[in-house]
Structure formats: structure tokens, C-alpha cells
């Protein structure tokens with residue numbers, strides 16, 4: 556039995572991942588943005604071991620979340636699943652003055668990774684749209700470019716792959732991988748998506764729990780349990796280090 560934290564487990568792929576893992580007998584800790592959503596998540600996944608709260612668009616709440624989660628750990632696995640899509644017609648700034656998609660999808664998983672004790676396995680949710688992402692470390696907050704929400708999402712999902720690869724390189728004892736869940740019928744994926752929730756959660760559940768050589772690699776990009784090549788920029792170690800440095804500066808926390 557493993558102890559597993561799944562961020563963004565109130566809905567969609569995260570809730571399915573948490574429910575499947577809990578159903579397999581693992582000790583699963585849910586995460587919700589607030590107590591109300593936490594109660595709803597508990598009702599949806601009644602065999603979860605607990606729930607922690609924190610809005611990932613707030614650095615202070617994300618720091619507190621890491622502290623609360625650590626008390627329910629240590630975790631064998633952390634699944635960085637929470638995320639928001641790219642539909643915003645104009646950039647939205649969070650209370651920290653940061654671009655919303657970047658903060659929730661990239662800076663929050665970075666900060667949680669840096670603050671939580673190292674688990675044996677880390678899984679970062681990316682998207683096939685990472686292939687369309689481009690690294691703009693000089694303009695992470697979209698101050699200089701004309702806003703394009705889908706580009707902001709694609710860039711963020713590329714940064715998630717870079718984060719997974721950077722952590723894999725920095726922490727060789729940890730298996731750190733990125734997963735494209737496919738196009739899944741969720742609130743984010745929409746009703747026209749091609750696949751259902753179980754497919755969307757399957758690779759994360761497998762990477763979290765399977766001990767086969769295929770599932771215990773590190774620094775890989777998966778879709779449907781198969782390794783794929785990610786955006787070429789994801790493999791650039793200089794860019795990976797610069798992304799970590801940018802996240803450290805924005806969050807005030809270095810990756811140990």
C-alpha cells in the first residue's frame with residue numbers, strides 16, 4: 556500500500572485518479588482549493604484517507620498546503636494534477652500579481668515539489684499541447700507578448716515537462732515523469748473529447764503503483780503507458796535550470 560497525494564482531486568482526472576487508487580487500497584490524500592470543495596471531494600471519494608486545502612493561485616496558500624500535506628505524509632507518490640485551461644480572453648493576474656495559468660499550472664507544482672519531503676515517485680500532468688509550447692523565460696508573465704490563452708496553456712504544459720525532467724536529473728533517487736492523459740471528457744476537456752475518465756487516469760495510476768521496469772523509469776514523457784518524445788526544448792538542461800531559477804525567484808523557495 557502506498558501513500559499518495561493527488562492535487563486537484565475534486566473533479567475530472569484528479570478525482571478519477573484518487574478514486575481508482577483508493578479503490579485499490581492505497582492511502583490517498585485528496586486536495587481541494589477550499590473546505591467546501593474538500594467536503595465535496597470527500598463525499599465523492601469516501602475511502603480517501605484525508606483532504607488538504609489550498610488555492611494554488613496563491614503562494615501563501617500553496618505554502619500552507621505543503622505544510623498541511625506534509626503532516627499527512629510522508630508520501631510515496633505525489634501526482635501534480637491540478638490545472639486550469641487556456642480559455643481566458645485576457646490575462647488574469649492572481650493576488651500575487653502573477654499570470655494565473657502560469658501560477659496554477661507551473662509555479663504551484665514547483666513550490667509543492669520544493670516544500671514537500673521527497674516522495675519516491677512524482678508525476679506531473681502535461682498535455683499533448685506541450686508540443687506547441689515555447690519557452691519564454693524572459694516573459695513568463697506575458698507582459699511583453701500579445702495575449703494568447705491557448706499559447707499560455709501550451710507553454711505552461713511544456714514547463715511542466717521541463718519541471719518533471721529537471722527534478723528527475725536533480726534527484727536521481729526519485730522517479731519523476733510527465734504524463735499526457737489524452738483528450739478526456741472533463742470540465743476542461745469538454746463534451747467532445749475522445750476519451751473517458753478511466754483512460755485519463757490510467758497512466759498516472761500505473762506510474763504511481765506498478766513496479767515493472769517500464770513503470771519505474773525517470774525523466775520520461777508518457778501517454779497511454781507508452782514513452783513518447785516531448786517538445787525538444789524540454790530536454791534542454793540549461794533551459795530546465797533557468798526555469799527552476801525563475802520559479803525559485805518568483806516563489807522565494809529554492810529546489811533543495
Ligand SMILES: NC(=O)c1ccc[n+]([C@@H]2O[C@H](COP(=O)([O-])OP(=O)(O)OC[C@H]3O[C@@H](n4cnc5c(N)ncnc54)[C@H](OP(=O)(O)O)[C@@H]3O)[C@@H](O)[C@H]2O)c1
Nearest residue numbers: 563565566567568588611612637638682738739741743744
Ligand atoms: N481533460 C483533458 O482533455 C486534458 C488533456 C491534457 C491535459 N490535461 C491536464 O490534466 C489535468 C486535470 O485536468 P482535468 O481535465 O481533470 O481538469 P478539471 O476537470 O477542470 O479539474 C481540474 C482540477 O484542478 C483543480 N484546480 C484548478 N485550479 C485550482 C486552484 N487554483 N487551486 C486548487 N485546485 C485547483 C480543480 O479544482 P475545482 O474543481 O475546485 O476547480 C479540479 O480539481 C490538468 O493538469 C490538465 O492540464 C487534461
